[in-house]
Amino acid sequence: MDYNGAAIVAMKGKNCVAIASDRRFGVQAQTVSTNFKKIFEVHPQLYYGLGGLATDVLTLSEIFEYKLSMYKLREGRDISPKTFANLAASTLYERRFGPWFVEPVIAGLEKDGTPFVCGMDLIGALNFATDFIVSGTAKEQLYGMAESLWEPDLGPEDLFEIISQTLLNAQDRDALSGWGGVVTVITPEGATTRYLKSRMD
Amino acid sequence: METLLGIVGKDYTLLAADAVSARSIVVMKRGEDKSRPLNDHNLMVFTGEPGDAVNFAEFIQANLKLYEIRNATPLSTKAIASYTRRELADSLRSRNSYAVNLLIGGVDPKTKTPELYWMDYLGAMVKVNHGAHGYAAYFCSSVFDRHWKADMSLDEGIALLQKCLHELRTRLVVNQSVFIVKVVDSNGIREIQV
Numbered sequence: 363m364d365y366n367g368a369a370i371v372a373m374k375g376k377n378c379v380a381i382a383s384d385r386r387f388g389v390q391a392q393t394v395s396t397n398f399k400k401i402f403e404v405h406p407q408l409y410y411g412l413g414g415l416a417t418d419v420l421t422l423s424e425i426f427e428y429k430l431s432m433y434k435l436r437e438g439r440d441i442s443p444k445t446f447a448n449l450a451a452s453t454l455y456e457r458r459f460g461p462w463f464v465e466p467v468i469a470g471l472e473k474d475g476t477p478f479v480c481g482m483d484l485i486g487a488l489n490f491a492t493d494f495i496v497s498g499t500a501k502e503q504l505y506g507m508a509e510s511l512w513e514p515d516l517g518p519e520d521l522f523e524i525i526s527q528t529l530l531n532a533q534d535r536d537a538l539s540g541w542g543g544v545v546t547v548i549t550p551e552g553a554t555t556r557y558l559k560s561r562m563d
Numbered sequence: 564m565e566t567l568l569g570i571v572g573k574d575y576t577l578l579a580a581d582a583v584s585a586r587s588i589v590v591m592k593r594g595e596d597k598s599r600p601l602n603d604h605n606l607m608v609f610t611g612e613p614g615d616a617v618n619f620a621e622f623i624q625a626n627l628k629l630y631e632i633r634n635a636t637p638l639s640t641k642a643i644a645s646y647t648r649r650e651l652a653d654s655l656r657s658r659n660s661y662a663v664n665l666l667i668g669g670v671d672p673k674t675k676t677p678e679l680y681w682m683d684y685l686g687a688m689v690k691v692n693h694g695a696h697g698y699a700a701y702f703c704s705s706v707f708d709r710h711w712k713a714d715m716s717l718d719e720g721i722a723l724l725q726k727c728l729h730e731l732r733t734r735l736v737v738n739q740s741v742f743i744v745k746v747v748d749s750n751g752i753r754e755i756q757v
Contacts, residue, residue: 366687387687387689389683389687392700392701392704393704394681394689394691394694395681395689395690395691397689397690398689415685415687416685416687417651417652417655417683417685417686417687417688418652420648420652420686420687420688421649421652421686424649460656
């Protein structure tokens, strides 16, 4: 879980949710790239992030893309966040005794606009949080930042500011994550993605 | 102890691999080509356990050739890299996995856009502008960061590669005197002397 490094966080707001991650890809202490994708779009109202072993991040994102396309084809509609959380959890539990080394974070809006965030461990034990979810090697630092900055009923702009500060200040205290960030804020009108510059040391 | 280097230039990808085949402390051969052409515009350089590496490279080469024959169309660099990555990632969770690190470089013959993919034996892959595998990464990553720039001409690319090889020859304990350097551009793949 701490071979490649990651910092991923998702937060609930008032009629909005946000998900953010760092952009580093490294092999232990050696940084290889600073534009690694860890957050993926399901549809404009639902995003997920994968923190952990990079090879499994890539493989799982491909598996999810396949499963979600099949779901959409079968059902003729977009998947709801709650259903996707269960799909992700059972995909992980399929590999109970030889797991994917990945801890997913899911953020989205339900069809009625209710914010939804959830996380799970590497074998798919779900955690439906009422506030925020963190994942990756900077998990402890993210908990500390989120715990002190987050408050209920934040609007999209305030939520962006708070999730950004949470991410940046957490990843600066973790050697394995950082080197830039990406934040997506989801509102009923759609999702906006912004890239953050950050310390590169 | 093996070295792979890759640079993306204006309309080409430059790939280099050391040409030493060593076993334990003994050099068995100088002049071993650790690269395999995947099609006219895509090249793979690889390191790893000697048996594994060549076997895996030629397995990928053969499967891509088969795909080309079946579908009468060559694959893009990205498609080749994605296919290779998945083979490595699936092999990692099999009984006997391939321990192969590689760089895949290529050029789109129509748009002349060069691409380089860095991949390790776990199946982690990233698209990069410059990449290195092995001990060389410790010495050359900083050289790349300092001197690489977008849209370098071939001469500038070769000069950058020479800086890397110079660094390796002065600072790396193991002397890797022989390197095989290949250029991939819209004309195809060719070996150059550096």
